Amino acid sequence: MQLDDQVARAFAPEGPLARVLPHFCPRTGQTDMALAVAGAIGAPARLVVEAGTGVGKTFAYLVPALLSGRRVLVSTATKALQDQLFGRDLPLLQRALALPLRPALLKGRSSYLCRHRLELARQDERAGDADLARDLGRIERWAQGTLTGDLAQLPDLDERSAAVALVTSTRDNCLGADCPRFQQCHVYQARREALAADVVVINHHLFFADLAVRESGVARLLPSAGVVIFDEAHQLAETAAQFLGAQLGTGQLLDLGQDLRAAGLRWARGLADWQALHDGLRHAVRTLRLLAAGGGGDPGDHGAARVPWAGPAPDGVDPAQWADALHAVVAALRAALAALDGLAGLAPDLQHLHQRTVALLERLAHFSAAGDGGRVRWLEVAGQPRMSESPLDVAPALHALWHGAPAPQGAWDEEGGAAQAADARSWVFTSATLGDDAGLRWFTEACGLQDARILRVPSPFDYARQAALYVPGQLPLPTDPAHSVQLAHWVSDAVARLGGHTLVLTTSLRALQAVAAVLQKRFLPGGGIEVLVQGQAPKRQIMESFRSQAHAGGHPAGQVLVGSATFWEGFDVPGDALQLLVIDKLPFPSPGDPLVRARSERLAREGRSAFRELALPAAAVALKQGAGRLIRRESDRGVLVVADTRLVGKGYGKRLMRALPAMRRLASQEEFEAALDALTRTSTTDCPWP
Known part of the structure; x- marks a missing residue:
């Protein structure tokens, strides 16, 4: 057949x-x-x-x-x-x-327990922290029975725990076949x-x-x-x-210092001043991180988390100070390499540290040299600073x-x-x-x-029957500094009317923080509405809690979830748990993002429109992706709010509107409130969605 x-x-x-x-x-x-x-x-x-x-x-x-x-x-x-x-x-x-x-x-690798690193974890100076020690104990007990070593099977472990980095390997620190626990890897x-x-x-x-x-x-x-x-x-x-580009994170350098001290004291104690080598590298990296933190860029904005780097140093960083900081890191790595040169044969750990140090020196040499015209270089400043380059x-x-x-x-x-x-x-x-x-x-x-x-x-869902779209005209444009706060007050009224069941998607961390602050001030703990905020609890825990609104018995507290980039896709909430989805503004790519800027400049050189060929289609795809969170099965009902009047007031809004499912339009605040009231009735009765 x-x-x-x-x-x-x-x-x-x-x-x-x-x-x-x-x-x-x-x-x-x-x-x-x-x-x-x-x-x-x-x-x-x-x-x-x-x-x-x-x-x-x-x-x-x-x-x-x-x-x-x-x-x-x-x-x-x-x-x-x-x-x-x-x-x-x-x-x-x-x-x-x-x-x-x-x-x-x-x-x-980061998903699997490394038994060798688990054995070394208690020797780490950070292991004295009470929370980390508790997580290590939980992992040690689980390790005795796991067959796969997949940390996703340890539900009580917060994926943000510092213990995860201690008990997993990376491509840098994995010993491969030389590992003493290779047979159990x-x-x-x-x-x-x-x-x-x-x-x-x-x-x-x-x-x-x-x-x-x-x-x-x-x-x-x-x-x-x-x-x-x-x-x-x-x-x-x-x-x-x-993976076609290059990256070097300060976290990699700090990890090398930690592993250098631990392995040196274990296998070659007294043959080098391992503590001094660790401290020297950490001090050099700290200076580099302080320079990076002042490199212009507000981590509260996704675009600003990437600082452009077209010259000898990232924008906003003094080139001479940047060169000195890189030179200090190189000097610290060379000192480590000199200590390892005659000792690497003593243990696989030391041999691999020698290889890691050489690789990091090569990567530093790459970022110390001038960039390639066909590639884009930038400095990531959100979290641990990282030097990045991409075609x-x-x-x-x-x-x-x-x-x-x-x-x-x-x-x-x-x-x-x-x-x-x-x-x-x-x-x-x-x-x-x-x-x-x-x-x-x-x-x-x-x-x-x-x-x-x-x-x-096309989707088989009947969006005209199952969903409605509302663009509130009373809110200011997203370019107005008051937009996020006014949106949050407007959303809080809608949340109170609906009883929760709301997801707010923001296009920046700054907006997320502003909206969350207003909602948490309005809905205090124990008041009937719970506010979940990205970053304030493990993502898996937040998602499971929000989904549970549709399954909890009795009259549980409703919930509103405020999330940014990580919740725009891959977050599936079928049923009554999600009935109101609010997108704070049209998700255009940040013009300050180095990759966006470089691609826009290339299109301009070719006589093409960066807005029509880059920004607009990217926004359409992102808007469509975010809106897709609302309706997940044939019985779902809900309202999508796009709090950006450009969707209906600008000519390009028609293209973005076509990217959205064919929902019925709500023309006024009164129609919007009537739709919320209908959702409240249909969530507790068999009355059909109008």
């Missing part, structure tokens, strides 16, 4: 999916997408699919891929979707299709299982990271994978840019990867292996948001996929 016949049979009303899955309902869009994926596998070819919310794209690409009999690699943007695919979707489909396939889940165990699997679920960062460094793992999996599928593909170009355009390297042509030097050629096999491989790229035009050019041009087959599958 041909693959497309098998796929059509699987999705038929009386097919295997309908027999095994109790809530399965055939959808034309889902079947169309599945048949298109089957066609791309049979060709083989490159297929780009924008599948609207509710299409069921996961099953639409998994069913033909699993039935094809070829080895499958599925890459996602988030670890949450990885866990869902591996833990829920694949087992369901294996049972429904009766396929004896061997699946595997493969994440990056969870990372290499997961990779061995992946190499023997029929279906491997990875993420975009791991895909590009391993290809970039030709490390064992994905770089070995790729040549033998007949089908490669990227879900949440809208993040591909940005992720690829990270202005990743499309040529990605085009080479998808097509099997010789890759540019330094790109992902895996010594020719991956490139040579690419022409016999099927590539599928899918997401709910890939562009706002028929050719999905926002995605295809950035990823070198102009010649791919394009399929757009």
Whole structure:
């Protein structure tokens, strides 16, 4: 039986999916997408699919891929979707299709417990902190029974805990085969299982990271994978840019100092002044971080978190002081290297520290030299400062990867292996948001996929019946400094009227803080409305708490969640928990962002409009992505508020409006309040949404 016949049979009303899955309902869009994926596998070819919310794209690409009999690699943007695919979707489909396939889940190093580093963690000077010590104890108890070492299976551990960095490895500090606990290594165990699997679920960062460094793992999996599928593909170009560029974080330097002192005192005590070497490096890095902190840029604004770096130093930093600070770090690293030169043979830890120090010196030399005209350099100032550089355009390297042509030097050629096999491989790229035009050019041009087959599958939801859109005209423009505060007061009234069930998405951390401050002042603890704020608790805990509004019994307190970038996508809240979604302003990319600025300047040099070809399509995709949080299933009802009158008052607003689902428009505050009242009634009765 041909693959497309098998796929059509699987999705038929009386097919295997309908027999095994109790809530399965055939959808034309889902079947169309599945048949298109089957066609791309049979060709083989490159297929780009924008599948609207509710299409069921996961099953639409998994069913033909699993039935094809070829080895499958599925890459996602988030670890949450990885866990869902591996833990829920694949087992369901294996049972429904009766396929004896061997699946595997493969994440990056930071997701797995490192037993060697766990043994060393108690020796770290930070381990005396009470909270960290408690988390280490929890990890030590869990480590005795875990089979996978995946920290996501330790639900009580806050992902922001300092203990995570102490008990996981990085590409810098991993000892590889020289590690005394290599035979029990969870990372290499997961990779061995992946190499023997029929279906491997990875993420975009791991895909590009391993290809970039030709490390064992994905770089070995790729040549033998007949089908490669990227879900949440809208993040591909940005992720690829990270690994075609260069980075050096001050955190890497501080980690080296910590490991240098610990390993030196353990294996070569008395043979060098390890404490002094650690202190010297830490002092040099501290000076560098202080300079970076004064480099112009307000971490409260996403765009300002990246400080442009076109000259000898980042903008706002004195070039002479910057050069002196870099020189001091180099001197501290050279002192460490001199101490390690004659001692590296004493232990694998010391040998690897020697290699890490050399690599960091090479990276510092790179950032001390003048930049390349085809690349963009900047300084990240949010969190631990990090020097970053990225190609202005990743499309040529990605085009080479998808097509099997010789890759540019330094790109992902895996010594020719991956490139040579690419022409016999099927590539599928899918997401709910890939562009706002028929050719999905926002995605295809950035990823070198102009010649791919394009399929757009609309959402099956009846948005005109299920949702409404309101643009409050009484609020000031987002350019007004009072916008966030006035918006927060307006939202607080709506939250009180609805009883919670509200998600506020902001386009900057500054706006998030302003809105959260007003809401937390209005809704005090124990008053019936709980305010959840990104950054004030673990993200997983916030999401689970917000979702629970729809399932808690009795009359639980309603909730309003205020989130920024991390909640604009990948946050699925079906049911009554989310009925009001507020977007504070149109999500145009920040003109101060170095990458945006460099790409805008390039378009201007070519006589093209940066606003029409860069800013506007990016805003349309982001707006569409954020709005997609509201309606997640056929029974959902809700109101979307875009608190930016430019959506209806500017000519370009029509293009942005077309990017949104076809919701009914609310023309006045009175209509908006009536819609909230209707939601309040339908959340507790069977009355239909008007």
